[in-house]
Amino acid sequence: MFWKFIEKIGNLKLAVYLLCGAGLSFFWGSLTAQSHFELFRGLNSARVQDWLMALSPDKMHLTWWMYCLFFFCFLLGVNTIACLMVRLRALIPKYGTLPFKKFTLLLAPSLIHLLFAGVLLGHGVTFTTGQWINVPTKMGDTVRLPDGSASFMVADISYTYYDDTTAMKGRIKQITLALKGDGKTELQLAMPGYSSFNGWHLLLKMDKKKKVRIDPSDEACNKAPLYQKKARKKRASLYIRMVKDPGLPFITISFILILILLLWYYVGGKAITEK
Amino acid sequence: MFSTGQHWMLYSTAPLAGLSFLFQALKLKKPATATLGLIIIFLGLYLTGRGFLGGLFFLNPLFEGPFFVPFCLAILSFSLTYKESPAALPVIGGTLAALLFACFYAKGIIPPTPNKLTIWAVLFFLTENSAHACFISGGLGALVWSENKPDSDIFHRFLIWGFVLYSMSQIIGAWWAYIGWGNTFSWGPRHMSSAFLWLIYAAYIHLRFVQGWSMKRQAAWAIVSALILIITVYGHHLHEMTFTRVGG
Numbered sequence: 001m002f003w004k005f006i007e008k009i010g011n012l013k014l015a016v017y018l019l020c021g022a023g024l025s026f027f028w029g030s031l032t033a034q035s036h037f038e039l040f041r042g043l044n045s046a047r048v049q050d051w052l053m054a055l056s057p058d059k060m061h062l063t064w065w066m067y068c069l070f071f072f073c074f075l076l077g078v079n080t081i082a083c084l085m086v087r088l089r090a091l092i093p094k095y096g097t098l099p100f101k102k103f104t105l106l107l108a109p110s111l112i113h114l115l116f117a118g119v120l121l122g123h124g125v126t127f128t129t130g131q132w133i134n135v136p137t138k139m140g141d142t143v144r145l146p147d148g149s150a151s152f153m154v155a156d157i158s159y160t161y162y163d164d165t166t167a168m169k170g171r172i173k174q175i176t177l178a179l180k181g182d183g184k185t186e187l188q189l190a191m192p193g194y195s196s197f198n199g200w201h202l203l204l205k206m207d208k209k210k211k212v213r214i215d216p217s218d219e220a221c222n223k224a225p226l227y228q229k230k231a232r233k234k235r236a237s238l239y240i241r242m243v244k245d246p247g248l249p250f251i252t253i254s255f256i257l258i259l260i261l262l263l264w265y266y267v268g269g270k271a272i273t274e275k
Numbered sequence: 276m277f278s279t280g281q282h283w284m285l286y287s288t289a290p291l292a293g294l295s296f297l298f299q300a301l302k303l304k305k306p307a308t309a310t311l312g313l314i315i316i317f318l319g320l321y322l323t324g325r326g327f328l329g330g331l332f333f334l335n336p337l338f339e340g341p342f343f344v345p346f347c348l349a350i351l352s353f354s355l356t357y358k359e360s361p362a363a364l365p366v367i368g369g370t371l372a373a374l375l376f377a378c379f380y381a382k383g384i385i386p387p388t389p390n391k392l393t394i395w396a397v398l399f400f401l402t403e404n405s406a407h408a409c410f411i412s413g414g415l416g417a418l419v420w421s422e423n424k425p426d427s428d429i430f431h432r433f434l435i436w437g438f439v440l441y442s443m444s445q446i447i448g449a450w451w452a453y454i455g456w457g458n459t460f461s462w463g464p465r466h467m468s469s470a471f472l473w474l475i476y477a478a479y480i481h482l483r484f485v486q487g488w489s490m491k492r493q494a495a496w497a498i499v500s501a502l503i504l505i506i507t508v509y510g511h512h513l514h515e516m517t518f519t520r521v522g523g
Contacts, residue, residue: 012485016478023474030467043462123460132457166330167521168386175389191389192455203457206388243457251459255446262439 003089010082018076025069032062045132077120080113087113108265115254115261122250131244134205136237143179143240149198152179152187157238175204175238189240200242207237278324280523282382285321285342288314289378292349292371299356299364311353311367314374318346328384328522335391336384338400340407341512345373347408351433362429365415373411376509383520395451402444403469407508409437410476414501417494428490430497431483438476445473468507475500 033040039062043051052063087110095103133146137154144151156178162168179187179195179202187195187202194201278284291314298307322343325336337343348370355363390396416430448469449459460466479496482488 012481016481016485019474019478019481023471023478026467026471026474029462030464030471033462033467034464037463040462044456044458126459162329162331162386168329168331171386172389174392192393192395192451194454194457201457203454205456241457245453245457245459248453248459251449255449259443259446262442266435266439 003086006082007086010079010084010086012083015076015079015083018072018079022069022072022076025065025072028065029069032065036062045134047130048127073120073124077117080117080120084110084113084117105265105269108261108269112258112261112265115258118250118254119258122247122254124247125250126245126247129246131242133242134239135242137177137240138238145198145200146242146244147198147200150181150185152181152185154178155180155186172206175206177204177238177240179240194243200244203241203243205239205241207239276324276327278320279327281321281324284317284324285374285382286378288317288321288345288349289371289374291317292367292374295352295356296364296367296371299367304356304359307363307367308353308356311349311356311370314349314370315346315353318342318349322346325384329386330522333384333387333392334397335387335400338397338404339384340400340404340508341373341377341380343400343404344408344411345370345377347405348373348412351408351412360429361423362412362416362419365418366412369411369415376512380512381516381520381523383523385515385518386521390455393451393454395447395454399444399448399451402440402447406437406441406444407504409433409440410472410504411501413437414498414504417497417501420494421491421498428493430494434476434479434497438480441473441476445469465511468511472500472504472507475503 039059046054048066052066055063091103091106091110094106098106131146135143137143137157139154139157141154142151143154154177156176158176159172160174160176162171162173164170175191177189179189181187181197185197187197189195189202189204191204191206194203196202291310295307295310295314298304298310322337325339325342326332326334328336348366352363352367352370355366387396410433413430413433416433420428420430452461452466453459460470479493479500482493482496
């Protein structure tokens with residue numbers, strides 16, 4: 001009775017339907033996010049449930065696909081685990097009767113599916129429990145970790161620009177920021193990359209405004225373009241992005257193992273089957 | 276580099292691909308392979324030259340989709356022609372179409388922001404665009420299969436390798452997105468359309484094991500998926516034409 005039920009929910013045809021359902025949800029989501037980019041950008045710094053709750057009900061026509069996506073992904077996770085159980089039930093008795101390499105080759109797809117469930121779980125944990133805080137920053141500011149466990153002073157911000165001899169002259173090549181904490185604690189931030197402290201990952205974020213409008217009250221207004229560019233450089237918005245992502249270890253470890261298994265299965269596995 | 280900004284190198288590959296297509300249609304294997312070899316050399320030099328377009332060498336412009344996908348397609352065409360595969364002709368046709376698109380595309384490079392100056396970005400575009408070329412070849416191979424129904428499923432191998440490469444790109448991309456922006460997955464059109472494409476190909480991989488799904492249906496899935504991929508990916512490329520570019 002139990003195994004019949006597991007076989008039913010672990011059905012391969014159901015897996016295909018669920019993959020298509022999740023795919024179509026993403027497709028609709030990509031179209032919606034294209035036309036409402038700013039709205040969905042906010043979701044990258046908020047827990048999904050908080051973000052959905054904060055939206056007014058009249059935005060439901062923009063977010064309905066997210067409910068479908070989570071529904072399909074949840075069912076896909078259940079289907080994957082059930083399918084895995086059915087497969088392992090048939091495979092494990094063969095241990096010892098099959099050559100070890102062949103047995104591991106047959107086991108690899110099951111492990112990939114288990115790890116895929118790990119990726120789904122990791123993303124679920126990230127979306128529902130992650131924390132992302134962006135703090136505008138400038139020299140001399142004090143930056144406090146969101147849990148209050150430490151604070152840092154912005155000791156140095158340095159911008160590197162492309163040489164005037166290149167076609168990218170005047171554009172930012174790199175930004176580095178030095179944080180000084182209590183005692184001897186020092187953190188260096190650069191792009192891309194992060195520094196860890198007390199479970200928080202600290203990154204640099206540059207606010208990329210698509211179009212810079214000239215404010216008539218701005219001293220750069222009505223000046224030569226070269227002067228305007230120089231003046232605007234000073235106003236580049238820089239943030240420290242503090243991230244706590246409990247889903248990251250699940251996602252990273254599962255992804256690395258999937259990559260190794262995929263390569264082993266398709267490259268190494270071929271050699272085994274050809275033998 | 277001597278090939279930097281030498282757009283004639285790119286423009287010359289399109290008529291060469293046309294010639295190769297003609298030779299292949301006339302079953303002249305050697306001239307078809309030779310012209311494809313020339314395309315690979317010219318395009319390889321052109322791509323390397325693109326790396327210097329900004330006045331400094333960057334790897335990123337070498338792997339920009341509109342220029343790197345035809346390069347991958349040319350390599351696949353070369354291999355198929357050499358092996359006398361029936362899929363060679365449509366894949367050469369695909370190379371020709373991709374080269375024509377590249378000829379009309381913006382030639383400058385998008386100035387790399389600090390977050391793009393990392394090996395992860397390079398690896399991401401390398402694997403993603405290689406996967407796109409495999410998926411497109413898989414769709415074209417499926418077209419041949421539908422017409423001639425040869426014994427071997429010539430399109431399946433392309434889709435498998437495409438899926439492996441695309442999965443690699445998603446994994447690399449997730450890590451790059453995390454170290455660059457603090458999210459492994461961003462709720463933007465780019466990430467969501469990538470997830471959509473990965474899921475339709477994941478569905479294809481599973482279809483192989485579903486009872487009652489004939490090769491004919493699998494070939495149809497491969498063709499439709501390739502069409503969706505072309506519309507999605509080339510739609511992004513057209514959107515990126517509006518970005519500020521330098522050089523070129």
